[in-house]
Amino acid sequence: MGWVSDRTVRGARSIRGGRWSSIGRSGNRPPPASRPGSGRVPNLCAADDIDAGAHGTTEHKEELIGMSPTEIETTVQDLARAIAAATIDIDEQGRRIAAAVYDLLAQGDPIIPAEIASHAHEPEALVVATLKGWPGVFWDDQDRVVGFWGLAIPEMDHRFHTENGKPMYAWCALDPFLIVPVIGRSTRVESKDPVTGEPITMTVTPRGINDLSPASAVVSFLAPNKPFDFDVIESFCNFVLNFASHESAERWAAERDGIVLLPAAEAFEVGLRAWSKFHTPASTEGQATA
Numbered sequence: 001m002g003w004v005s006d007r008t009v010r011g012a013r014s015i016r017g018g019r020w021s022s023i024g025r026s027g028n029r030p031p032p033a034s035r036p037g038s039g040r041v042p043n044l045c046a047a048d049d050i051d052a053g054a055h056g057t058t059e060h061k062e063e064l065i066g067m068s069p070t071e072i073e074t075t076v077q078d079l080a081r082a083i084a085a086a087t088i089d090i091d092e093q094g095r096r097i098a099a100a101v102y103d104l105l106a107q108g109d110p111i112i113p114a115e116i117a118s119h120a121h122e123p124e125a126l127v128v129a130t131l132k133g134w135p136g137v138f139w140d141d142q143d144r145v146v147g148f149w150g151l152a153i154p155e156m157d158h159r160f161h162t163e164n165g166k167p168m169y170a171w172c173a174l175d176p177f178l179i180v181p182v183i184g185r186s187t188r189v190e191s192k193d194p195v196t197g198e199p200i201t202m203t204v205t206p207r208g209i210n211d212l213s214p215a216s217a218v219v220s221f222l223a224p225n226k227p228f229d230f231d232v233i234e235s236f237c238n239f240v241l242n243f244a245s246h247e248s249a250e251r252w253a254a255e256r257d258g259i260v261l262l263p264a265a266e267a268f269e270v271g272l273r274a275w276s277k278f279h280t281p282a283s284t285e286g287q288a289t290a
Helices: 006-010 069-086 092-105 113-120 124-133 175-183 246-253 264-274
Strands: 137-139 145-148 158-162 168-170 187-192 199-205 208-213 218-222 259-263
Touching: 069 259, 069 264, 092 113, 092 124, 092 145, 092 175, 113 124, 158 175, 168 175, 175 187, 175 199, 175 264, 208 264, 218 246, 218 264, 246 259, 259 264
Parallel strands: none
Antiparallel strands: 137 145, 158 168, 158 187, 187 199, 199 208, 218 259
């Protein structure tokens, strides 16, 4: 996840009930009537700005070192199920609309509902009603979608660049693992360890991770305990980060309760399984599910 620059926010100003500048809240929900410092875009996605006090000191944390393969698999399965259960319920029409948004938005340009409707083969009115009813959808001041469930055009901490697309951004470390199997295109991801600042790079394919650097990279998780809502970035995404090593991840996790650490390969499995409801039947052949 990441912060939104002042330059980007000026291009997506908050109007008619909240837009991308309401980072941390879906553009589909009106912002609070008053909020201290509301003229400044908060760094809601930066690891250092997370209020650890809201979760207390660490009382329970799954250790990467010492976990058996069976324990890791159980953790992957439990996280995938928790994330899937917290995600919006969708029917086949909803799946087609979501897949169309991901496919179009991953090209790197804002998209209008008419484009989504054409791509999804659904009526435009249905597309608008569906997107307006979902959390996790962000709009600019021209009624174009600029952010959707883990994918964003405005700058954030995780650079996301698909084949034949423009560079854009993921909300958190998990998002490429959710989205790439849906769009079916390999994506280059670039991030930084929030503790050490060390670069973390990888190529995410629909089947896994290639060219991971450093090979020791891990991902932090906080299992959701309620359905994802308009505060999904604040309540979940802020805690799902890339770290260059287990050591730096433990330094960050030591002050936060309930953090789970997994190697990047297992984190990919969490995303693949958690987002299976968005996959087409063809994309899930041979894949494990939650």
